[in-house]
Amino acid sequence: MTSTLIVDGANVVGARPDGWWKDRAGAAQRLHEQLLVADVPYDVVVLVLEGQAKGGVRAGRDAHVRTVHAPKDGDATILAEAAKAVEKGHRTVVVTADRALDARVHGVGATTLSPTWLLSHL
Numbered sequence: 001m002t003s004t005l006i007v008d009g010a011n012v013v014g015a016r017p018d019g020w021w022k023d024r025a026g027a028a029q030r031l032h033e034q035l036l037v038a039d040v041p042y043d044v045v046v047l048v049l050e051g052q053a054k055g056g057v058r059a060g061r062d063a064h065v066r067t068v069h070a071p072k073d074g075d076a077t078i079l080a081e082a083a084k085a086v087e088k089g090h091r092t093v094v095v096t097a098d099r100a101l102d103a104r105v106h107g108v109g110a111t112t113l114s115p116t117w118l119l120s121h122l
Contacts, residue, residue, distance in 0.1 A: 004085040005042035006110075007035065007118065008096035009049045010074055015097065015115035025056030032057040034122040035065050042093070046081050050074035075101050082110040 013020045013027045020027035028049050035045050043064065049057060050070040059069045070077035078094060082105050085092040092110035095118045096102060102112045 003091040012115040024052040028053035028056035083108040
């Protein structure tokens with residue numbers, strides 16, 4: 001079974017107080033680079049970016065990481081990506097600490113992990 005990890009980019013970047021707020025695009029680029037070499041047990045990694053962070057990474061696929069630019073809010077895009085992956089029969093996990101998004105993701109058949117989990121694998 002294919003496994004998909006969907007990363008709430010804003011939520012994961014925001015979990016590290018490393019000055020990301022001064023350069024959101026740079027923080028997104030660093031996260032993307034870390035995901036490319038991360039040791040995570042997933043076949044596909046989807047990084048969802050919103051707002052200024054989209055300037056740090058082009059939309060599209062790099063190796064096993066696919067970057068998606070949210071047209072408006074990241075939550076709706078994350079939920080749509082999770083629903084698509086579940087519909088394809090993928091074991092789908094979303095990395096977020098957003099409680100409202102967590103509940104919505106479970107509603108489409110995906111599960112969640114915390115940003116702390118992902119950061120420990122980067």
